[in-house]
Amino acid sequence: MNDRLKETPSQTAGPYVHIGTAPQAIGRPALPHQPGPVIESNTGEAIVIEGLIRDGSGTPVRDAMLEIWQADGMGRVGEYGLFARATTDFDTGIFRFQTVRPGQHAEGHAPHVAMLIFARGINIHLHTRMYFPEDRETLTKDPDMRRLEPEAVATLVAAEDGKTEDGLPLYRFDIRLQGENETVFFDI
Amino acid sequence: MTTAFYRRDRSQQPLPLSPGYKSTVLRAPVRPLHALEQTVLEQTGPALGHTPLGPLDHDLIRNAATTGDALGERIYVFGRVLDENARPVPNALIEVWQANAAGRYAHVRDGYLAPLDPNFSGCGRCLSDAEGRYLFRTIKPGPYPWPNNGSDWRPAHIHLSVFGEAFSQRLITQLYFEGDPLIPLCPIVNTIPDKDAVDRLVARLDLRNQEPFDCLAYRFDIVLRGRRQTHFENRTEGL
Numbered sequence: 001m002n003d004r005l006k007e008t009p010s011q012t013a014g015p016y017v018h019i020g021t022a023p024q025a026i027g028r029p030a031l032p033h034q035p036g037p038v039i040e041s042n043t044g045e046a047i048v049i050e051g052l053i054r055d056g057s058g059t060p061v062r063d064a065m066l067e068i069w070q071a072d073g074m075g076r077v078g079e080y081g082l083f084a085r086a087t088t089d090f091d092t093g094i095f096r097f098q099t100v101r102p103g104q105h106a107e108g109h110a111p112h113v114a115m116l117i118f119a120r121g122i123n124i125h126l127h128t129r130m131y132f133p134e135d136r137e138t139l140t141k142d143p144d145m146r147r148l149e150p151e152a153v154a155t156l157v158a159a160e161d162g163k164t165e166d167g168l169p170l171y172r173f174d175i176r177l178q179g180e181n182e183t184v185f186f187d188i
Numbered sequence: 189m190t191t192a193f194y195r196r197d198r199s200q201q202p203l204p205l206s207p208g209y210k211s212t213v214l215r216a217p218v219r220p221l222h223a224l225e226q227t228v229l230e231q232t233g234p235a236l237g238h239t240p241l242g243p244l245d246h247d248l249i250r251n252a253a254t255t256g257d258a259l260g261e262r263i264y265v266f267g268r269v270l271d272e273n274a275r276p277v278p279n280a281l282i283e284v285w286q287a288n289a290a291g292r293y294a295h296v297r298d299g300y301l302a303p304l305d306p307n308f309s310g311c312g313r314c315l316s317d318a319e320g321r322y323l324f325r326t327i328k329p330g331p332y333p334w335p336n337n338g339s340d341w342r343p344a345h346i347h348l349s350v351f352g353e354a355f356s357q358r359l360i361t362q363l364y365f366e367g368d369p370l371i372p373l374c375p376i377v378n379t380i381p382d383k384d385a386v387d388r389l390v391a392r393l394d395l396r397n398q399e400p401f402d403c404l405a406y407r408f409d410i411v412l413r414g415r416r417q418t419h420f421e422n423r424t425e426g427l
Contacts, residue, residue, distance in 0.1 A: 003274065004272050004273065004274070004414070005270060005271075005272050005273075005274050005411045005414075006197065006200050006272070006385070006388070006411060007196065007197060007200055007201075007272060007359075007411050007412065007413055008359060008361055008388060008389070008410050008411045008412070009200055009201050009202060009361060009380050009382075009385045009386070009388065009389060010201055010202060010359060010360060010361050011202065011347075011360070011361045011362040011376060011377075011379075011380075011389070012209075012211075012360075012362075012376060012379075013347065013349070013360045014347065014362075015295075015297060016285060016293045016295045016297070016298065016347075017285070017347070017360075018295065019285035019293060019294065019295055019309070019310050019311050020283045020284055020285025020310075020311050020312075020313075020347060020349060021283055021285070021349055023309075023311060026295055026296050027296070028309070028311075031242070031245065031311075031313065032241075032242065033236075033239045035234070035236065055214040055215050056213075056214040056215070056218075057214050059214070061215070063297075067358070069229065069233065069234065069355045070229070071229065077228050077229050077232050078190075078228065078232040079232075079235065081229070081232055081233070081234060083233075083234035083236070090296075090297075105227065105228060105229055106227040106228065106229070109227060114229060114230070114355065116358060118360055119215065120211050120215075121209070121210075121211025121212045121213075121214070121215035121216070122204070122212075122215055122216075123201075123202035123203065123204055123206065123209070123212060123216075123376075123379045124201050124202055124204065125358065125360060126217065144224050144225075147222075148222065152222075177214070177215050177216070177217060178214060178215065178216060178217055178218055179218070182217055182218060182219050183217075184219070184222050185217050185219075185221050185222070186221060186222050186223070186224050187195070187196060187198075187221035187222065187223045187224070188223075188224045188225075188226055188230050188356065
């Protein structure tokens with residue numbers, strides 16, 4: 001144990017995170033192979049996730065960067081796992097991902113999208129999950145959810161929000177950093 | 189097969205709520221984090237470090253140059269990416285961003301009066317090699333003022349975003365430079381309560397690795413979370 005190294009401390013990504021991670025957000029071309037907000041995969045049904053991050057006063061966070069990591073449509077992770085990155089809009093605060101509906105990657109665990117949030121004022125990234133409203137009934141049996149109050153679980157469930165202009169199922173997932181209906185953040 | 193990572197040692201990390209850094213006051217969660225066992229989802233991650241990068245991606249002095257090299261103190265930043273077990277992490281993707289030598293970011297939202305450098309974008313990236321070694325070349329960024337408690341000043345720093353081999357290892361941080369008197373005065377640095385942990389964010393001058401008559405060198409090692417030893421490998425999931 002004593003010869004273990006200590007993890008490098010995190011520091012905030014700050015308000016200029018776009019320069020290094022999402023240059024397209026500030027009018028520059030993305031670098032080749034740099035992850036963006038759209039996942040192309042033929043393993044499942046294409047869906048869109050949209051949402052807003054609000055701070056403790058209810059104000060939208062307009063300078064955040066988010067990353068998602070999930071199983072593919074067949075429930076496979078590892079080399080088949082799907083990753084994307086988005087930033088919140090400078091005016092509206094809306095973030096938007098296009099991905100595929102994840103399959104179940106572990107026995108008894110409801111399908112979900114893992115999500116990290118980086119921003120000014122967030123000293124170490126926040127880790128949350130988005131679950132699907134179709135699974136609301138079985139979610140209470142999920143081993144990761146059973147120690148949470150129902151109101152807390154509810155902060156992790158997206159809402160069906162119709163279809164996008166391209167006809168894709170649209171899910172709305174709002175995140176509350178602090179205060180009433182504060183989103184559950186994990187230590188995993 | 190995948191094995192679990194050690195739980196994150198939060199004593200080495202910044203406090204989420206640090207009132208000296210005002211932006212944390214409305215953005216830090218109040219409820220405690222909810223601890224979960226990892227699944228294979230968190231124990232694996234995107235293979236972003238397996239795609240070759242452009243030849244100038246690691247060279248911020250040249251990668252946005254139009255009329256000549258970027259202005260400023262020419263430096264290498266180099267080191268190793270290791271895990272908590274002191275094993276090298278190969279194929280780590282390190283994305284960096286920074287202000288120019290005058291302390292100005294090439295970003296639409298930065299209104300600091302210091303000038304932009306037309307030959308510098310402040311964006312770069314590199315991969316660690318089989319021994320975990322990485323290197324980029326840049327100019328030393330300048331300190332700059334920011335509105336926090338009146339005009340606070342950030343020490344010179346470079347932002348680093350690191351992907352190891354698993355989602356659990358994800359890290360974004362900032363490196364500082366040895367000898368900078370602004371480090372102990374910075375409210376963002378001081379979100380980290382452990383002084384030894386702060387010290388591990390300070391890159392060290394390494395004269396022996398300079399490029400003579402060209403470029404100074406600073407050494408900065410990065411440590412990502414490590415996996416539990418293999419004798420835990422066959423324990424039952426979910427216990």
